Amino acid sequence: MFTKILIANRGEIACRVAATARKMGIKTVAVYSEADADAKHVAVCDEAVLIGPAAAKESYLCADKIIAVALATGAQAIHPGYGFLSENSDFADACVAAGLVFIGPPASSIRAMGSKSAAKALMEKADVPLVPGYHGENQDADFLQLEADKMGYPVLLKASAGGGGKGMRVIEKSSAFKAALASCKREAISSFGDDRVLAEKYLQRPRHIEIQVFADTHGNCVYLFERDCSVQRRHQKVLEEAPAPGMTAERRAAMGEAAVAAARAVGYVGAGTVEFIANQDGSFYFMEMNTRLQVEHPVTEMITGTDLVEWQLRVAAGEPLPLQQHQLKIHGHAIEARIYAENPEKGFLPSIGTLRHLRTPSAVTFELGGEAAAGVPAAVRIDSGVRGGDTISPFYDPMIAKLIVWGEDRAEALARMAQALSEYQIVGLATNIAFLKRLIESQPFAGADLDTGLIERNAAALFPPPQPVTLPALALVAVALVSSEKSAASDPFADTSGWRMNGVLQRTLQFADAALENAPAQPLTVAYRPDGWDIRLGAESVAAILCAHDAHDLTLKLDGRVVRGSVVRDADMFHVFSGGSHVALNYNDPLAHAGAAEVDGGRLTAPMPGKVVAVLVEKGQQVKKGEPLVIMEAMKMEHTIAAPGDGMVEDVLYAVGDQVADGAPLLAFKQA
Template identity: 75%
Template sequence: MFNKILIANRGEIACRVAASAHRLGVKSVAVYSEADANAKHVAVCDESVLIGPPPAKESYLRADKIIEAALATGAQAIHPGYGFLSENADFADACAEAGLVFIGPPASAIRAMGSKSAAKALMERAGVPLVPGYHGDIQDADFLREQADKIGYPVLLKASAGGGGKGMRIVDKSGEFKAALESCKREAINSFGDDKVLVEKYLTRPRHIEIQVFADSHGDCVYLFERDCSVQRRHQKVLEEAPAPGMTEERRRAMGEAAVAAAKAVGYVGAGTVEFIANQDGSFYFMEMNTRLQVEHPVTEMITGQDLVEWQLRVAFGGALPKRQNELAIHGHALEARIYAENPEKGFLPSIGTLRHVQTPPAVTFELGDGAEAGHPAAVRIDSGVRAGDAISPFYDPMVAKLIVWGRDRDEALARMALALAEYQVVGLATNIAFLKRLVESQPFSRADLDTGLIERHQAALFPPARPAPLQVLGLAAARLLSAEQAQGADGPAPWAHASGWRMNSALQRALDFADEANSYAVRVGYSHAGWTVGLGEGTVAMTLVARDGGQLTIKLDGATVRGTVVLAADMFHVFTGGAHYMLAYSNPLAHAGEAEAEGGRLTAPMPGKIVALLVEPGNTVEKGAPLLIMEAMKMEHTIAAPASGTVEELLYAVGDQVADGDQLLVFTALGQAD
C-alpha cells in the first residue's frame, strides 16, 4: 500500500479521503488556497501545502503546482476527489510523467468518456440506447437550432465537457434557442474551459438513475447497484437514495450489465458512474459516464457496507477488487441530503457568510466494511468539510455537508432523515435544511413518485407561504433576551444596575418588538416575582424560565413546557424548536436610533461575482422583469432583472468586472419616479 498520498481537492471529499487513508495507515497531504488556510481538510491531513490564491484557476486547477507539492512532500499518489481536476486526462498524464499514481481511471478512459458527444458515439456503437439528439462537432448556432427544430421541443442543451448541472439549459421553443445557447456556452467555457454543447430531446417526467461501477487492472469489473438521483434543482442533485424505489431485479441486472460493458469498452480502472435517464415505463437511455467518485457515493457505501475510497486506494496500488459480483448484496435503504448554503425561496440563490452556529444531529457510528451481512444498526452519517466558525466563500461550491441515513427499509430511512434534518441547526447564512425537510416529508417523495421535475411540479407544497410565529417561539426569544438582561445586571453594585424589572409601587410593563418575513410582533412583557407574563393581542399568559444552558432553554408557558435553542446573531434571534427554525429580527430602539435610508433606483449584486454580459444600454426603456445584465457567481449565472418598468440611466460596471456583495450595478428609474 502507498505510504503517503496527496489529496488534490478540498472540503468534505478531502476529509473523506483522508479518513479512509488513515484507516489503512496511509499518510495524507492537503493542498489549499489562501481562502482555505484554516479549512477543516487542512487540519485533518498529516501535512499541507499552500498552492495559490483563492480563485480555483490559480490554485486547485493548477496541475503543475499540485504535482510539485506531491513531489516535494514525498507522496506516491494523487487522489483527485471529485470536481476540479478529477476528470482531466491531461492531469492524469502529467501525474504518470512525474512518476505519481493517479488514483482514478487511465487518461484514455477519461478522454473516451469525458466528452459527452464522444461517449454517446461509443455507446451507440455498443448498442446502448441513446436519447434522440445531436452529438456532433458542428457548433454553428443556426445549425444547432435546425437540429433542435428537427428533434422537437423541448430540447436540452448540455455542455459536452460538463457535469454538476453546469452548462445546461432547457429550451421550450425555437425563438428562445439562440439566447439559451449563448448562456449555456458562457457557463460551459467558464466552468470547463470548453464551450462545445450537444442537443437532446428533453424527456418529460424522466428519472435519473445511475450505476456505480468499479474495475481493477486485472480485467475484473463489478457494479455496486444503483442510485436514484431524480430529485434535482437547476439540474443539480438534491436528494439521492439507494436502491432506486421500484427497481426490479431484471432491470437492475440489465442496467448493471450495461454499465459494466461500458466501463470495459474503454479499459476502465477504478470507481466510475454510468448515468441513465429512465422513463416511467422502465425503459432507459445512456446519458453519460462520470469517470470519478461522485458526491452521492455514501448511499452506495451504506447499503453495501463497503468503503469505496478504500477500494480506490487498493485498486490504484495494483490490487484486485475486494469483492466479486456474487459477493455484493443490498442491505436496507439509504438516503443522502445535500445541505447547501443557499436560499430555496429565492431561486436557490447561493449564500455566503460565516457559520456562526452549527449543531448537527447525533451521528450513530457506522463502520464501513463491518456487519453488512448481519444487517446494519441504525445509522446517521455526516460528511462535512466545514465547522462552526468557518466561512462559505464565493470561490467554491456552497456545500455545507452531506447528511446520510440508513434504515432497514425506505420508510424507516425517510423517518430517520426527517428527524435528522429537524435536529440540524445552522446560523450565519441561509441554508436549504427546512426545504429538504419539507421535501422528504412531501407526499410525492414519500410515495416515491419520482422524476427530475418533482420540485418544479410541486412548488405550492414545497414553498408554502410564511406562517406567523406561534407564541411558544416568541416566548423562547423573549426568555432568551430577558434572562440575558438579568444576567448582565446581576452583579451590578447599585439597584438601578439590575434588570429584574423591580418597581416600588407597580409592575414593569414593556413591549418587545420582533418581526419575521410574515409579520411584526409587539410582545407585551410584564415582570412579576414568579417570572414574567407575555402576551400578543388580547391574551396574556404566565412564563417562567425553567432552565438555560447557553442558548438551550426550557420555559413554562401557561403551564406547558417548551424547549428550544435560541441563537443570537446581531439583532436576529434564531429559534429552533419543534423541528423548525424561526428567524426573528429584534428591533432595539436604542441601538438603531436614527438609522434610515431610502435607496431608489438601486439594483445591487446579490453576492460577489463577475459581470459576464450586459443586455441593455444607458437610455433603454424596459418592461418589468426584462433581463438587464448577467453575472457569474459560485460557478452559476444569475440574471439581474428590472424590478419594474422604467429606464436604465447608467451602467456602473463593464463585462469582466468583479463586483462585491451589495455593490450597485446600475442606475435605474422606475416609471413614475422620474423628476
C-alpha cells in the first residue's frame, strides 16, 4: 500500500479523499491555487504546495506542475478526484512516465470513453442499445442541421468531450439550430478545449440511471448497483438516489451486466460509471461512461456499506477487489442533495460571497466504509470542502456541500432529508436549500414520478410566489433585536430595558422582505412590558415572552404558544430560521445614514462576475423585448442578457473577451 499520495484537486473531493487516506494511515499532499491558500483541503492534508494563480488553467490543470510536486514531496501516487485532470488521458500517461501511480483507469480506457462519439461507436459494436443520433466527425453546421432535421425535433446537442451538463443544448425547432450550435461550441471549447459536438434525438420524459462499476488488475469487474440521477437543472444533477425507485431485479441485472461488459470492452481498472438514459417503459440506452469517481458516489457507499475511495486506493496498489458480485447487497435507501451557492429564483445563477454563518444538520456520524453499532449506516452525512468564514469565489464550481441521508426505505430517507434541509443554515450568499426542500417534499419526487424534466414541468409548485412574512417570524427578529440592545451599564440613562416611570415605551421597527424587490418596510410596533413585549403588525398582535436566548437561538412564548428559531444579523439584514423556513429581512435602522445610490434603470448589468463571450447588438440598434443582447460566461456556463422591453441600444460598454464584475453595466438601453 502507498505511504503518501498527492491529491490533484480541491474542495469537497480533496477533503473526501484525504479522509479515507487518513483512515488508512496514508499521508496526503494537497496542491492549491492562490485563491485557495486558506481552503479546507489545504488544512486537512499533511502537506500543501502552491501551484499557481486562481485560474484553473494556471493551477489545477497544470499537469507538469502537479507531477513535479508529487515527485518533490515523495508521493507515490496521484488521486485526481473528479473534474480538472481526472479524465485527461495525457495526464494519466504522464504520471506513469514519471514513475507515479495514477489512481484511476489506464489512459487507453480514458481515451476510449473520453469522446462521446467514439464511445457510442464502441458500444454499437458491442450491441449496447444507443439513442438515434449522429456521432461522427463531420462538424459542418449545415450538415449537422440536416442530420437534426432528419431525426426530428426536439434534438439534443452535446459536447463530444464533455460532461457535467457543459456544452449541452436542447433544440426545439430547426430555425434555432445554428444559434444553439454556436453557443454549444463556445461553451465546449471553454470547458474542454474541444468544440466537437454530437446530435441525438431528445427523448421525452427520460430517466437518467447510472451504474457504478469497479474493476481490478486481476480480471475482476463488478457493478455496485444503480443510482437515479433524473432530477436535473440545466442538465446538471440536483438530487441523486440509490437504488432507483421502481427498478426490477431483472432490469437491474441487465443494466449492471451491460455496464460491466462496457468496462471490460475497454480494459477498465478502478471506479467508473456507465450512464444510461431510460424510457418510462423500462427500455434503456447507453449514454456515456465517466472514467472516474462520481460526485454522487456517497449514495452507493451508503446502501452497500463500502468506501469507494478505499477501493480505488487498494486497486491502484495492485490488490484485488474487496468484494465479488455475489457478496454485494443493497441495504436501505440513500438520497444526496447538492447544496449550491446559487439563486434558483434567478435561473440558478451562481452566487458569490462569504459564508458568514454556517450551521449544518445534527447527527452527522457516518463513518466511511463502516456501519453504526446498530448494524446500519448512520442517518446523515455531509461531504464539504468549505467551513464557516470561507468564500465561494467565481473561479470554481459553486457547490458548498453534499448532504446525504440514509433510511431503511425511501420514505424514511425522504423524511430525513427534509428534516436535515430544515436544519441547514447559511448566511452570506444565496443558496438552493429552500428550493431543495420544496423539491424533496413535492408530490412528483415523493411519489417517484421521475424524469429529467421534473423541475421544469413542476415549476409553478417549485417556484411559488413569495409569501408575506409571518408575525411569529417578525416577533423572533424583533425580540432578538431589542434583547441585543440591553445594557449592563450602571448608568440608568444608558439602560435599554424599556423601563419608564410613567407609561409604556412603544417603538416602531421597520423591516422589509429581502425576497421582494422594492418591498416597502413593514412597521412593527413593539410595546415593552415587565415580562415581555406586545408586538403588533397592522391589525394582528401577539404577546411575546422570551423563554431562552443562546447566541442565535431563541425560544419565545407567543400568546402562550412556544416558538423556536434562530436569528442571525448580517449588517442591516436579519435572517430568521424557524420551522424549516428561512426569511431574510432588511432592517430600516433610523439611526443609520440613508444614502444608497439609485441604480440607473437604463443600464443592463452583469448578473455575476464573468467574461463577455458575445456581443449581439451594436450602438444605435433597435431591439425587441426578449432579444439576446450580450452573452456572458461564468463558472463555465453561459448566461444571456436579454432586452427587458422594446427599445434602442444607446451604447455597448464592453467587448468580447472583457472580464466584468458583478453588477457592472454592460449596455446603455433606452426603452421605447
